[in-house]
Amino acid sequence: MQIPFTKMQGAGNDFVVLDETRQRLGLVPAHYRMLADRHFGVGADQILTVRPSPAPGVDFEYVIHNADGGEVEQCGNGARCFARYVVDHGLTDKRAVRVQTLAGVIEPHIGDDGRVTVDMGAPVFDLPRVPFDAQGIEPVAAGTWLQWPLALGDGQSVLVAVLSMGNPHAVQVVPDAQAASVAQQGPLVERHGRFPNRVNAGFMEVAARGHIRLRVYERGAGETLACGTGACAAVVAGIRMGLLDARVDVDTHGGRLTIAWAGADAHVMMTGPATTVFEGRIELPDTP
Numbered sequence: 568m569q570i571p572f573t574k575m576q577g578a579g580n581d582f583v584v585l586d587e588t589r590q591r592l593g594l595v596p597a598h599y600r601m602l603a604d605r606h607f608g609v610g611a612d613q614i615l616t617v618r619p620s621p622a623p624g625v626d627f628e629y630v631i632h633n634a635d636g637g638e639v640e641q642c643g644n645g646a647r648c649f650a651r652y653v654v655d656h657g658l659t660d661k662r663a664v665r666v667q668t669l670a671g672v673i674e675p676h677i678g679d680d681g682r683v684t685v686d687m688g689a690p691v692f693d694l695p696r697v698p699f700d701a702q703g704i705e706p707v708a709a710g711t712w713l714q715w716p717l718a719l720g721d722g723q724s725v726l727v728a729v730l731s732m733g734n735p736h737a738v739q740v741v742p743d744a745q746a747a748s749v750a751q752q753g754p755l756v757e758r759h760g761r762f763p764n765r766v767n768a769g770f771m772e773v774a775a776r777g778h779i780r781l782r783v784y785e786r787g788a789g790e791t792l793a794c795g796t797g798a799c800a801a802v803v804a805g806i807r808m809g810l811l812d813a814r815v816d817v818d819t820h821g822g823r824l825t826i827a828w829a830g831a832d833a834h835v836m837m838t839g840p841a842t843t844v845f846e847g848r849i850e851l852p853d854t855p
């Protein structure tokens with residue numbers, strides 16, 4: 568079968584976007600892996616699929632697959648691209664849409680400057696977890712806030728702030744994001760036994776109370792140039808640790824995102840760019 572696609576990027580986190588508003592394409596995980604492949608496919612960190620509204624009060628359904636073919640709950644940079652896609656392809660004339668994801672409803676809004684702000688919902692601090700690691704160390708409780716010590720199996724132990732932005736994140740504070748051992752520690756954190764559903768591993772350098780530098784080793788995709796939910800999670804973690812103010816610029820290898828969170832049950836607001844790179848068609852085998 569031959570399918571049309573749009574290649575998009577948000578702060579360098581790149582996507583193949585597929586339209587299933589009229590009919591399902593019937594793709595399986597191997598198809599998503601082929602599309603994401605940078606040598607044999609289009610190349611992407613995630614595949615985003617646009618589907619019609621699944622319920623009253625919601626404009627669209629937004630389905631996300633990682634480069635490894637697995638379906639996941641949420642993608643922040645993708646949400647901004649999703650909003651641009653549905654407007655640019657004439658699927659809606661609304662500048663603000665309500666979008667159903669596996670993690671709940673989010674609300675992207677396209678600003679006059681072309682940047683997109685997304686209401687990402689409230690952070691969640693109660694993740695499914697395996698209670699003891701190999702050393703039998705319990706999580707460290709600090710009020711309702713948990714920072715977990717993780718023995719990484721390479722002789723190192725790190726302290727991670729664990730929270731969900733719809734998808735799971737483990738964020739550690741590092742002195743220098745550029746020098747952080749993302750390639751070595753990222754996969755160890757992602758697949759640490761504490762996280763039954765695996766986790767996105769963030770490495771946050773606090774430059775000032777309103778400015779961080781961030782790298783994220785993403786579950787199912789490896790290190791990406793930016794991770795929107797990772798930026799939200801890092802800023803929420805930094806605010807809960809008393810390190811950051813309520814509005815923070817997040818510098819990633821792919822550009823700047825701005826994250827705002829008023830604390831407690833407030834929703835996290837993420838603002839950043841969303842750009843179409845090119846459109847095309849690709850031949851995929853019916854049965855990969």
Ligand SMILES: N[C@@H](CCC[C@H](N)C(=O)O)C(=O)O
Pocket residue numbers: 580612613633639640641642643644645734735767785786787788791793794795796797
């Ligand atoms: N790039 C994303 C996150 C995509 C999903 C993530 N890898 C996961 O498995 O949860 C973003 O911008 O948030």
